[in-house]
Amino acid sequence: MSDLPTTDETGRIGNRTRTAVLGTGALAGVLAFLVGYLVTWVTAGTRAASVTVTGPFGSGVPDWRAVLWVFFDGHFVGTRTPQVFGPDGALWGGGELVDTVSLLDVTYVYAIPPLVLAVAGAAVALHLRSETPRAGVQAGLTVGIGYLVTVVLALFVATQGGIAPSPLRALVVAGIVYPVAFGGLGGFVAVLVTTRTSGERSSPAA
Structure with missing residues (x-):
């Protein structure tokens, strides 16, 4: 009998491989979001906490939630202020988008999401041993799965008092947009650098 895998076995192996790839990328995406949030807290946490004291959001907001707003705004999302209505139901004010990054003068936060996503994309591409830049991009794109899921979950806990x-x-x-752009870029650059480095090492000395 032949030891070669049957068509069904080959299909199952392929499915397991794809699942492993997607799972690796999803995990990297979740970690990228969490690391980005923690870096934001460490670098801008003190100023983020002040947004509930001197900013347009009122008091009683926990620091961790204020930091989450700042991290979201590091993606140019914008934080919506609460709407204020009069007795007749007319809108008196509020409801506009505020960029807490600019408000708190912590513009370096804009660099955090691209960096953590690029690193995550590069890590996935290297872990999967992608051999071509195209394969590196495809590996990096899988970061978006976990990142998107974490964004959705974070939105639920980021809401307080209409903010x-x-x-x-x-x-x-x-x-x-962010995980696709920067995750894919990270995977592309990682494979490109690795390929060139390997090529230089394997080239005979002049």
């Missing part, structure tokens, strides 16, 4: 990141912008920009 929350813009849901649509959070889902589209933070959840899709």
Whole structure:
């Protein structure tokens, strides 16, 4: 009898491989979001806490939630202020989007999401041993799965008293555009650098 795998066995192996790839990317995406949030807390936590004291959001907001708003705004999402209505139901004010990053003068936070996503994309590409830049991009794109899921979950806990990141912008920009762009870029660069380094090492000395 032949020891070669049957068509069904080959299909099952392929499915397991794809599942492993997607699972690796999803985990990297979740970790990228969490690391980005923690870096934001460490570098801008003190100023983020002041947004509930001197900012337009009122008091009683826990520091961890204020930091979450700032991290979302690091993706250019925008945090919506609470709406104030009069006795007749007319809108008196509020409801506009505020960029807490600019408000608190912590513009370096804009660099955090691209960096953590690029690193995550590169890590996935290297872990999967992607051999071509195209394969590196494809590996990096899988980071978006976990990142998007974490964005959705974070939106639920980021809401308080009518204050929350813009849901649509959070889902589209933070959840899709950023991980696709920077996760894929990280995977591309990682494979490109690795390929060139390997080529230089294997080239005979002049």
